Amino acid sequence: MAPDAASPTFPLALAEAPAARSGVLHRAWRVGRRRPAALAGAVVVLLFVVMALGAPWIAITDPVRTDWSQIRKAPTWARPFGTDDLGRDGFSRVVWGARISMQAGVFSILLAIGIGVPVGLVAGYYRGALDQAIMRLTDAWLAFPFLILAIGLVTILGPSLTNATLAIGLGATPTYIRLTRGLVLSTNQEDYVLGARALGAGDLRVMARHILPNIVSAILVQATVAVPTAIIAEAVLSFLGLGVQPPAPSWGTMLNAAQQFLESAPWMAYWPGLAIFGLALSFNLAGDGLRDVLDPRDY
């Protein structure tokens, strides 16, 4: 499609994307100092990442080991989050739950980006009948409420972490198609794109080298607000019994179990919920900050 895709760099400076990369870190630091809440959000997200990756070292107790002598014990110093209805350690399960939540949140959005961005790119770049067809399909896809669509897909695929991730990802895909298409439409008319085309760059090269780098930050910002939504969606599906299956320690399944023991063991309900809330809130705070770092014009 692009005969010149492998050609050497263009002699003209306008062919390069105008974003100055060296300034990003510096700007991040400035924004971080001006907006401590965004910085705190980013730090907490990182803590959750560390928790997810380091689960085997942080939570030494086996999260699925049941202990009939320790059923629904209130929090103590030794077991700060108490134990659940099967005598499993609450702290350990919350820590391991971070893994499942992160996995579902990040992979589902990666899937949505992986499908949505190329499709939106093609729709916005070529316009015409193909674009119309893609957009109508996107409209139809968006008409299914996110959660109802996910429930429908899980019904077809069967409940599991992988299928819940798949369902959430497919549910989030149309947002990326629309976003990318809109961004391409506005970028398409920029001088540097017109210039690159005038110099004979093929479609693929224009899309990959000139359009994509300039829309990537907007997609990234959208991703940071989509991940918390995906994390909550996984928790909801697992809570309803349509996601991660017991005994795996998912925050959603933990809350499902906790619901039956609100009177006798309320601590079972505190921590998993706080973890979801904290992670989602931090992601949203960090996302707000990221928007400032990546797109100073908008601020």
Add this chain to the structure above:
Amino acid sequence: MIEFLVRRAFISAVTLVLISLIVFTGVRMIPGDPARVMAGTDADAAGLEEIREKYGLHDPIPLQYLRWVGLALRGDLGESIRTRQSVAWTVAIKVPITVELACLALLIALSLAIPAGVIAAVRRNTAWDVLASAVSLCGVSIPNFWLGIMLILLVSVRLGWLPASGFVPLFEDPFANVTRMIMPALVLGTALAAVLMRQTRNAMIEVLSADYIRTARSKGLAGFAVVVRHALRNGLIPVVTVLGLQMGALMGGAVVTESIFVLPGFGRLIVEAVFTRDYPVVQGVVLITASSYVLINLLVDVSYTVLNPRIRVNGGVDGA
């Protein structure tokens, strides 16, 4: 304007056709014999043959689709595997409960979001603004099922003020009905309130800097009158659009809320149907929610066109 409305209606019609295609394909993707999927595992040979006959399962796929759509348009969505009642009826008796819940949630959301959004916009960059934004951020980040559980724990278990679950029909005992609906409605309304508050704030900030507001102010009108009479009316237009788009989230939220508070609505129906592999019910609920979402948004756009003279004259803001 007519041209815009016709085009808008046409797009909605295309969307509805695509929705039906997606649902049809989805049901066909369930592994196994389609007749068995529709009739349930304990159906006998005669029952299976009846289903095959009704949906023309021996015919080519496109013909099967047309037959299925034709039946659906006449309100025949098959029958529930579990109860053997028609899906349309099963759904219809659940709808009022969810509609009541959604209306209450909407009421709560609007009465929180609009004043908060207006105050945040008028007192921009003050402590009020920061507080409103912080609360709104918490509102979108808090998982609503956890909020529900915490409310039950506090209000029902600890304080004993309201019943934790159960349902009483509105016309049987309005008071008992509302006491059981208020907590779920609050839970369902929280996220919506957060989104709407942000929208109101942004729209109001934009409107308040418009020329006609400055004119109204310079005429000597009091601040409150300007905000409420001049700014709010225009500021609410984008809020209505967002409200239409949030209907999907509201329907999704109803699934969770009804499960926690054990309300026998639409949302609980779909969860129960999924667990009992009652595919015709799942199919019906999904089809009806998506279609009503399209129709609600068509209505929102139409009313918006009628209300907003700028669109009326220019033939539509092209957002599609």
